Amino acid sequence: MTTFEDIGINSDILKALSSLGFSEPTPVQAKVIPLMLEQQVDLVSLAQTGTGKTAAFGIPLIQRTTTKSKQTQGLILCPTRELCVQVARDIQALAKFSAGLKILAVYGGTRIDQQISALRRGVQIIVATPGRLNDLINRGRVDISAVKYVVFDEADEMLQMGFQDELNAILAKTPKEKNTLLFSATMSKEVASIAAKYMSNPVEMTIGKRNAGAENVTHEYYMVHAKDRYLALKRIVDNALNNYSIIFCRTRRDTNDVANKLIQDGYNADALHGELNQGQRDQVMKKFRNKSLQILVATDVAARGLDVNDLTHVINYNLPDDIAGYTHRSGRTGRAGRTGTSIAIIHMKELYRIRAIEKRIKKQFKKCRVPTGEEICQKQLVNLVDIVTNVTVDHDQINPLYAAIADKFAHLDREELIKKFLSREFNQFLEYYKYAPDLNVNEKAANRKNKKERGRKDSAPTQGKQKFTRFFLNVGRRDGILPQGLLGKINGIPGIGRVQVGKIEIMRNSALLEAESRYITEILGAFEHTKINGKTVSIEVARSTHGGGTRPPKHRGTPRRKQHRKGNKYKAA
Numbered sequence: 001m002t003t004f005e006d007i008g009i010n011s012d013i014l015k016a017l018s019s020l021g022f023s024e025p026t027p028v029q030a031k032v033i034p035l036m037l038e039q040q041v042d043l044v045s046l047a048q049t050g051t052g053k054t055a056a057f058g059i060p061l062i063q064r065t066t067t068k069s070k071q072t073q074g075l076i077l078c079p080t081r082e083l084c085v086q087v088a089r090d091i092q093a094l095a096k097f098s099a100g101l102k103i104l105a106v107y108g109g110t111r112i113d114q115q116i117s118a119l120r121r122g123v124q125i126i127v128a129t130p131g132r133l134n135d136l137i138n139r140g141r142v143d144i145s146a147v148k149y150v151v152f153d154e155a156d157e158m159l160q161m162g163f164q165d166e167l168n169a170i171l172a173k174t175p176k177e178k179n180t181l182l183f184s185a186t187m188s189k190e191v192a193s194i195a196a197k198y199m200s201n202p203v204e205m206t207i208g209k210r211n212a213g214a215e216n217v218t219h220e221y222y223m224v225h226a227k228d229r230y231l232a233l234k235r236i237v238d239n240a241l242n243n244y245s246i247i248f249c250r251t252r253r254d255t256n257d258v259a260n261k262l263i264q265d266g267y268n269a270d271a272l273h274g275e276l277n278q279g280q281r282d283q284v285m286k287k288f289r290n291k292s293l294q295i296l297v298a299t300d301v302a303a304r305g306l307d308v309n310d311l312t313h314v315i316n317y318n319l320p321d322d323i324a325g326y327t328h329r330s331g332r333t334g335r336a337g338r339t340g341t342s343i344a345i346i347h348m349k350e351l352y353r354i355r356a357i358e359k360r361i362k363k364q365f366k367k368c369r370v371p372t373g374e375e376i377c378q379k380q381l382v383n384l385v386d387i388v389t390n391v392t393v394d395h396d397q398i399n400p401l402y403a404a405i406a407d408k409f410a411h412l413d414r415e416e417l418i419k420k421f422l423s424r425e426f427n428q429f430l431e432y433y434k435y436a437p438d439l440n441v442n443e444k445a446a447n448r449k450n451k452k453e454r455g456r457k458d459s460a461p462t463q464g465k466q467k468f469t470r471f472f473l474n475v476g477r478r479d480g481i482l483p484q485g486l487l488g489k490i491n492g493i494p495g496i497g498r499v500q501v502g503k504i505e506i507m508r509n510s511a512l513l514e515a516e517s518r519y520i521t522e523i524l525g526a527f528e529h530t531k532i533n534g535k536t537v538s539i540e541v542a543r544s545t546h547g548g549g550t551r552p553p554k555h556r557g558t559p560r561r562k563q564h565r566k567g568n569k570y571k572a573a
Contacts, residue, residue, distance in 0.1 A: 007034040010063055012097040020093060026052035028207045029059070035203065036060035036181070042199040043181045044191075047207035051335075053183050057151050058091040061125060064148070067100035070122030071146040075174070077167070079158040079301075081107035081129055081278065082285065086307045087153060088127040101125070106142075108132045109278040116141045130158065130166035137173055147174045152182045152194070156324055159190040161301065171198055185328055216334035219365045221344040221354050223441045230261060231484070232345050232370045232439050233317060237267065237295065239371045240341075241383050245313035246306075247297045248329050250320070258317060259297040269295035272302045300325055309335045316344040319353055323360045330361075343368075348441060370440050373433025373484075377426070384425060431480065435488015468502045468514040470542040471523060476509045480533045486513055493519070493526050512542060 003024055004017055017023075025033065028047045035041065037060050047053055061074045076091075078084040088105035095101045104118050106128040112135070119126075119142050126133070126142070136142040150171070152158065158167070180199045184191050195202055224232045237243060249255040252273040259271035270293050272284050285306055287293045296303070300320060311333040320326050326342075333340025344365070346354060354365050371379075409417060475481045483504045490499050499522075502514030515523055520541065527539040 002030050008037045009033065009059060012099075013059055013062060013094060016094050016096040016098075019096065022055075026056075028052055028205075029056045031205050031207070032056040033059050035205075036179075037063060040179055042179055042202040044187075044195050044199070044202045044204045045181070045183050045207070046187055046205070047183065047185070051207055053153070054087055054090045055094060057153075057181050057183065058087075058094050061149055061151070062091065062095045062098055062101065065101060065124050067098070067124065069146075070102075070124070072123055072126055072142070072144055073147060074125040074149045074151070075144055075147050075170075076125070076127045076151040076153055077130055077133070077158065077170070078127065078153045079129070079161050079163070081109055082281065082302070082306060083154060084127050084129050090307075091125065091127065103127065106132050106136065108135075112136070130163040130170060134166045134169050137170065144170070144173050145175060148178055150174060150178060150180045152180070152184075155182050155184040155194060156191050157328065159194065160322075160324075167194070185324070185331060216337070216339045217330050218339070218341045219330065219344075219358075219361075219363055220341060220368045221346055221365045222368050222370050223346055223348065223351070224370060224439045225441060226347040228439045229317065229345055229347075230258065233258070233315065234262075234265065235370050235373075235376060235436075235439070236315065236343060236345070237262075238376045239379060240313055241379065243294070243312045244291065245295055245311060245315055246303060246329075246332060247295060247315045247317050248303070248320070249297060249299060250318040252299060254318060255297050255299050255302075262295060262297065267295055268293055269297060272296055272298040272306075274299065274302055276302075300328065303332070306332075308332075310338060311335070311340060313340065314342045316342070319344055319346065319350060323357050326357050327361060370438075372438065373436030377430055377433055380429065381422060381426060384422075428480070432482055432484060434485060435492060436484050437487050437491055467517060468500075469517040469520055470512055470514050472540050472542040473511045473513070473527070474509070474538045475532050475535060476507045476511050478508055479535050481506060481511055485532070486511070489526055489530070490515060490523060493522050499523070 004014055004022070007025060007030060009017070028045065028051045032043065032045055033056060035043065036057070045053070045056070047056075057076070061076075065073050076087060078087055084105050084107045088103055092103050095103060102121075102123045103125045104115070104123040104127070106115050106119075106126055108129060108131055112132070115132075116136070116139075119136070126144070133142065137144070152167075180202075182191070182195055182199065182202070222232055222236065233247070237245075247258060249258055252275055255271050255273045259269055262269040270284050270287065272281065272288075276284065281302070284293070284296070288296045288306065289308055296306075297317075298306075314329050314333045316326070316329060320329065330340075330342035333342060344354065358364055412420070473481075473486075483506065486504060487501060490501060493499065499519050500516045503512075504514075505512045524539055524541075527537050530537040
């Protein structure tokens with residue numbers, strides 16, 4: 001077994017490593033550190049996120065820096081401010097006992113005058129984002145003419161973010177005689193071009209398979225209709241007990257939308273995206289790192305600086321635009337010897353992208369079924385029972401209260417007590433999934449259906465025919481009504497199969513839903529004598545307005561202003 005002592009690290013850094021709890025190097029550290037300490041070479045290192053890259057380049061950089069000089073000798077470039085701060089923090093921890101070594105994080109979104117003041121006092125190692133560093137160079141506030149090492153961290157991401165011009169300007173200010181280290185998760189054409197342009201006969205090291213996914217990660221996909229993506233996400237999260245996960249969305253808007261829906265539905269979640277200011281971003285990331293948050297919904301760029309080792313799941317709410325992006329995302333789980341799961345929620349037209357990712361990462365995705373409501377409820381209930389069973393009883397505190405409590409429960413038999421306990425804990429959860437429809441897409445059946453519908457459109461136009469009818473119900477959010485409950489009730493009508501449902505609108509005291517006109521009688525009958533949380537449900541066909549729309553029927557005693565209050569809108573499954 002190789003130790004840090006075996007690869008030539010000095011005593012100050014060894015002391016810091018010991019204080020951080022590290023006893024042996026990771027594969028990338030065992031390869032990179034001795035090479036950089038023994039030879040003056042340029043290096044391209046391909047390794048997944050979470051393999052210990054920061055220490056791999058940080059330790060040689062610290063050990064080869066002369067603290068007698070205040071000139072900047074090491075420069076580390078990072079794509080995002082979050083990653084910049086994280087790398088600077090990690091290197092400062094490694095340099096804890098290296099007296100006189102000054103390290104500074106230089107990034108946008110914070111006061112530049114404070115960074116200028118620190119640079120004036122002398123900094124030997126700068127960790128920077130390209131944009132802010134280029135700004136300081138143009139102002140004449142930073143001198144990198146004596147740099148001995150330049151490190152590109154997450155080089156592929158920097159190039160994807162469009163920092164080529166800034167990198168050119170920065171490197172033009174560095175000396176020709178220097179060592180350049182490039183660390184990347186993937187070897188894209190852009191990364192290869194930067195290596196060819198700025199490096200001299202670089203040594204290439206690949207940890208694991210080139211452009212492959214992390215070894216400890218299982219890849220899964222769930223296929224649903226695009227409109228059911230959020231409903232599928234909820235079921236996946238509910239079925240993954242004790243999950244600690246990042247949900248990736250393509251845009252800021254999607255990120256906010258998904259996070260807000262999760263929060264409203266009672267999940268411990270928050271959003272991370274570029275519209276947050278630095279203070280807000282730091283607060284969200286801090287809560288997620290210390291597990292005050294269970295679920296983080298993020299864009300790719302915003303999550304770059306988030307360094308956590310024990311994520312259980314990465315969920316692709318939207319697949320990234322390129323395969324390298326998927327590799328970055330999935331590499332955030334399965335770190336430090338742990339296992340992890342990378343999940344993609346897709347619709348039928350995205351299946352080819354799964355096949356392309358499989359080919360690149362040389363791993364096969366497992367096609368999974370979105371669990372039914374019954375399956376989720378059973379799993380959650382068993383988990384609750386396990387938790388209660390394993391609770392440690394403090395008899396000294398409980399015994400004085402036990403007699404009074406036992407008397408309260410004396411009239412209940414064992415079975416009734418268990419049922420009441422489960423109902424108390426799970427009534428709302430069980431109600432939500434009571435009529436939950438199947439969200440899974442049958443690929444063959446869907447293809448047949450699409451062909452059949454195309455043929456029907458070609459042979460029998462339906463212009464002028466009303467396909468949907470709107471129904472008004474006297475129950476709303478206040479009564480605990482959910483779109484899934486309405487869908488389940490309609491699709492549970494015996495003898496007619498699956499009914500096509502359009503838009504569902506849930507308001508405070510009422511609801512509107514669209515369904516196939518040919519089933520008006522059956523739908524009205526399905527809600528007869530139905531109660532929701534003790535309130536008798538009435539349903540009527542909503543009457544048309546002069547503008548061609550619809551509105552609820554008139555009801556005595558119901559003020560018009562309440563009938564038209566806007567509520568949450570849902571797209572039906």
